Every structure is written in C-alpha cells, then in structure tokens.
Amino acid sequence: MNIAARLRPIVGERNCITDPTELRTYEADGLTGYRVRPAIVVLPASTEEVAACIRLAREAGMPVVPRGSGTGLSGGALPNEGCLVIGLSRMNKILGVDVPNMRMSVQPGVINLAISAHLAPLGYYYAPDPSSQGVCSIGGNVAENSGGAHCLKYGFTTNHVVAVKIVLEDGSVVDVGAEHGDPLGYDLMKAIVGSEGMLGIVTEVVVRILRKPQSTRTLFATFPTTDEAGDAVSQIIAAGIVPAAIEMCDTLAIEAIVAATGVDWPLDVGAVLLMDVDGVEAEAAHTAAEAERIARASGALEIRTPRDAAERDLMWKGRKSAFAAVGRLSPDYYVGDGVVPRRAIGPALREIAELASREGVRVANVFHAGDGNLHPLVLYDARKPGESQRAEHVSGEILRICIRYGGSITGEHGVGHDKAFYMGEMFGEDDLETMNRVRCAFDPERIFNPAKVFPTPRLCGDRPGTYVPHATEKEGVAGRG
Numbered sequence: 001m002n003i004a005a006r007l008r009p010i011v012g013e014r015n016c017i018t019d020p021t022e023l024r025t026y027e028a029d030g031l032t033g034y035r036v037r038p039a040i041v042v043l044p045a046s047t048e049e050v051a052a053c054i055r056l057a058r059e060a061g062m063p064v065v066p067r068g069s070g071t072g073l074s075g076g077a078l079p080n081e082g083c084l085v086i087g088l089s090r091m092n093k094i095l096g097v098d099v100p101n102m103r104m105s106v107q108p109g110v111i112n113l114a115i116s117a118h119l120a121p122l123g124y125y126y127a128p129d130p131s132s133q134g135v136c137s138i139g140g141n142v143a144e145n146s147g148g149a150h151c152l153k154y155g156f157t158t159n160h161v162v163a164v165k166i167v168l169e170d171g172s173v174v175d176v177g178a179e180h181g182d183p184l185g186y187d188l189m190k191a192i193v194g195s196e197g198m199l200g201i202v203t204e205v206v207v208r209i210l211r212k213p214q215s216t217r218t219l220f221a222t223f224p225t226t227d228e229a230g231d232a233v234s235q236i237i238a239a240g241i242v243p244a245a246i247e248m249c250d251t252l253a254i255e256a257i258v259a260a261t262g263v264d265w266p267l268d269v270g271a272v273l274l275m276d277v278d279g280v281e282a283e284a285a286h287t288a289a290e291a292e293r294i295a296r297a298s299g300a301l302e303i304r305t306p307r308d309a310a311e312r313d314l315m316w317k318g319r320k321s322a323f324a325a326v327g328r329l330s331p332d333y334y335v336g337d338g339v340v341p342r343r344a345i346g347p348a349l350r351e352i353a354e355l356a357s358r359e360g361v362r363v364a365n366v367f368h369a370g371d372g373n374l375h376p377l378v379l380y381d382a383r384k385p386g387e388s389q390r391a392e393h394v395s396g397e398i399l400r401i402c403i404r405y406g407g408s409i410t411g412e413h414g415v416g417h418d419k420a421f422y423m424g425e426m427f428g429e430d431d432l433e434t435m436n437r438v439r440c441a442f443d444p445e446r447i448f449n450p451a452k453v454f455p456t457p458r459l460c461g462d463r464p465g466t467y468v469p470h471a472t473e474k475e476g477v478a479g480r481g
C-alpha cells in the first residue's frame with residue numbers, strides 16, 4: 001500500500017493532500033522566490049495523529065517538513081523534494097487559561113493575535129508581537145523564536161514559552177519545560193525554541209501571559225537622517241529607559257507606508273521613530289518626557305503624541321503594515337533580517353545605502369531599532385533579467401555588513417533555507433559541529449527539515465577536518481549533495 005493510502009485513515013481523506021494543484025499552496029512560505037512541491041501534505045488534528053504520520057514517514061524514508069501558517073521569511077517551511085509536509089493549521093484550539101498562575105495552553109496552530117484577543121476581556125495579553133501576528137501561528141513562533149516591536153522590553157518568544165509537548169522523530173511524545181517554576185536538569189526549552197522545526201513537531205505550547213500595562217504613551221518623532229534617529233535610540237536606552245518598543249522607518253519606507261495606509265507622516269524627513277513606553281501611569285509619563293527630551297537633544301525635527309487610542313492604533317498600523325506597503329513601490333522585494341549593535345545602526349545604514357547606490361538598487365529600511373534588528377527591504381522586478389540575482393547579492397552583502405559590525409545574520413526570521421550559506425561565514429566548523437550534535441541528539445536520522453540552517457549537508461557523527469564517509473553513506477542510505 002502506498003504511503004498516502006496509509007496516511008488517509010490517520011488524518012481523514014480530506015486532510016491528506018496529493019492533488020498536484022492543491023499541493024501548490026504548500027510549495028513556498030513567505031520567501032516565495034523558492035518553490036518545491038511536496039509529495040504529500042497532511043493536516044492532522046491531534047498529537048496522536050502527528051505521531052502516527054511521523055512514524056509512517058520515517059518508515060518510508062520521507063523527510064518531514066513542519067508547517068504553521070507559512071509566513072516564515074527564511075524558507076523554513078520550504079518543502080524538500082519528495083517530503084511529507086505536516087501542516088498544523090487544524091490544531092488551533094485554546095486548551096486552557098490559568099489567570100492566577102499567568103499561563104495559557106494552546107495548540108500550535110493557534111494564531112498569535114488570537115491569544116491576546118482571547119485574553120483581552122480578562123485584562124491580560126501575550127507579549128511577543130511579530131508584525132505578522134494576525135496570521136502566523138504560535139508553533140511557527142516557537143520554531144523561529146519570533147520577535148516583534150514590543151520584544152525590546154518584554155523579550156522574544158523564548159522568554160514567554162515555558163513548556164511544550166513535542167513529537168520526536170520516532171513518533172514518541174515528550175513534555176519539555178515546566179508549567180510552573182524552573183524545570184530540573186538541562187534547559188531543553190532553550191534548545192527547542194528557535195530550532196526551526198529541526199528537532200521535532202511541537203503539538204502543545206504553554207505560554208506566559210502578562211497583565212496589560214496600566215498606561216502606554218506613544219511618541220512619533222522625525223529626524224533629518226537615520227544617523228540622528230539611530231543616535232536617539234542609543235541615547236534613550238543608555239539613559240536607562242527601556243521603551244516597550246522603538247521602531248525606525250527610513251524615507252523610502254515612509255513613502256510606502258503613507259501610500260498604503262494614508263497616515264499623515266511627513267515625506268521630507270530622513271527617518272521616523274515610533275516608540276511606546278509603558279508601566280504604571282506615573283512611570284509612563286516620566287519616561288515619555290525623558291525619552292522626548294533625549295530625542296530632541298539628538299536632533300528630532302518634530303515630535304507628536306497621538307490624541308487618542310484611534311490615532312495611536314493608526315500610527316502602529318502604519319508600522320505594522322510596512323512590509324506589505326512596500327509592494328506599492330516595487331513588484332518584488334527581498335526582506336532582509338540582520339542585527340547590528342545598537343550604536344552601529346547609523347553607520348551600518350550608511351554602508352547599506354552606499355552599497356545600494358553602487359549596485360543600482362533601492363533599499364527601504366523598517367526595523368526594530370531598539371534591538372538593532374535591521375530589516376532592509378531590497379526592491380527589484382523579477383520580470384527584468386538579472387534583477388532578482390542582484391537583489392539576492394545585495395541582501396547577502398548586507399548580512400556581511402552585519403557580521404562585520406559584530407552582529408548576526410538573523411534577528412528573528414531564522415536561517416532556514418535562505419541563509420544557510422552564511423552560517424559558515426558567521427560560525428567556525430567547531431561551532432557548527434556542536435550545533436549539529438545537539439540536533440542529532442533529537443533527530444539522528446535528520447528526518448525533520450533536512451537541508452535547512454546548516455551550510456552543507458551535514459550528517460550526524462560528521463567530524464570537522466579531513467572528510468571521512470559517514471556510516472550511512474557507506475551503506476548507501478545517505479549521500480552528500
């Protein structure tokens with residue numbers, strides 16, 4: 001019996017997809033430049049179904065690619081040839097809310113924003129807020145250790161996920177972390193969060209929930225160039241103020257945002273900063289006044305505070321729609337994700353602008369400035385010969401700029417398929433080998449998301465140095481591509 005015929009009784013006829021046209025839905029994630037049609041997609045509804053599908057895939061020697069909402073921007077959910085995609089979108093139930101202990105349990109397909117929407121009547125929320133939060137899943141957030149505007153003060157996903165249920169490569173189900181208190185032994189949660197779907201499939205997530213702050217003050221400030229704006233960010237944080245969020249957009253990004261959302265942001269400035277400070281009323285008022293004073297001293301041209309909640313929401317809508325808004329300026333664009341130390345924001349952006357002008361491309365910048373997490377959007381037109389290659393080249397050079405400044409090739413979008421090549425530029429052989437050993441402790445056969453993150457196909461037990469064929473290669477079970 002073929003594998004699809006064996007998967008159907010597990011997930012149900014409708015939830016086992018083999019039709020080539022329907023499979024096209026799953027051939028890419030948010031990084032649509034790469035497309036591979038999977039062999040089969042299953043949409044299980046429970047941990048048991050996920051485990052049974054993994055066991056069958058393993059038996060059939062099929063790679064397994066976990067998939068949440070497919071909004072990832074690094075090709076993390078990009079299928080491999082002949083793979084089984086396990087989509088978690090049907091596992092979208094809220095399992096429980098424990099307000100006294102500030103915990104909430106959810107299935108992995110629950111949409112990020114649905115958590116806060118569910119908690120809103122109780123005065124609570126879930127802090128990590130990727131700009132894609134209206135569509136991305138919590139399972140995808142766990143796999144990518146997703147960030148967002150308000151992660152500057154509150155921390156990334158890793159600071160808010162306390163326990164998970166995960167199905168391993170042999171179909172066994174394990175609970176990791178601790179719902180309450182510190183877990184005993186090694187902190188495996190830190191290995192799982194950010195593991196990009198390479199250690200197993202997360203089927204339940206327990207998150208920390210927070211009380212909504214009593215007061216939030218929003219500041220919108222314009223600057224002549226990104227240098228002054230970058231300086232303001234460094235000075236504000238150096239003064240001991242940790243804003244809940246501090247986001248920057250440059251001129252090109254402002255142009256796109258104004259065109260797409262109708263916000264009345266000035267078009268003749270070099271940068272805007274959008275900042276939230278929060279806390280109890282007196283604290284928020286004091287820190288907002290301090291942040292405003294520092295922004296002015298750093299060269300702010302104009303500072304606005306929203307008149308009411310509706311105007312504040314509009315300002316944030318402007319920022320959060322920025323990626324999509326750039327579609328107004330260019331038919332295609334490549335979303336970058338690198339990190340530089342905060343103090344290097346100004347110089348790094350200048351280098352990026354020089355690079356862009358040398359290469360004859362336009363780059364819009366809209367990013368989490370407080371974390372130094374840049375998102376250069378490299379504009380191109382895929383219909384014009386050579387443009388997509390040039391955009392890819394510029395994006396790669398931008399990552400090299402980040403590495404040179406002592407930053408990183410990813411702040412929050414992960415390495416996935418897209419940036420695996422650059423791992424070798426950021427890490428030495430020993431580092432990669434250590435990471436590979438952690439991966440192989442969970443998934444020795446590399447069933448999950450093979451060919452992601454690591455720069456070359458790397459087998460469990462590989463040693464750095466002179467090439468020695470792996471046992472599985474000698475047996476003809478695996479090969480080096």
Ligand SMILES: Cc1cc2nc3c(=O)[nH]c(=O)nc-3n(C[C@H](O)[C@H](O)[C@H](O)COP(=O)(O)OP(=O)(O)OC[C@H]3O[C@@H](n4cnc5c(N)ncnc54)[C@H](O)[C@@H]3O)c2cc1C
Pocket residue numbers: 029030065066067068069070071072073075076077088108129130131132135136137138139140141142143144145146147148149196197198200201202203323324412413449
């Ligand atoms: C417009 C836009 C704005 C964005 N803004 C942000 C932002 O501000 N911050 C940010 O961090 N990201 C952002 N992203 C990127 C993306 O939304 C996040 O990476 C998100 O966490 C992906 O979630 P997903 O459900 O779409 O996962 P997918 O794209 O489906 O998968 C992402 C990775 O997770 C793995 N995976 C998915 N579910 C599971 C599971 N249950 N168990 C194990 N592995 C799993 C996949 O194999 C893949 O490697 C943005 C994307 C877009 C399109």
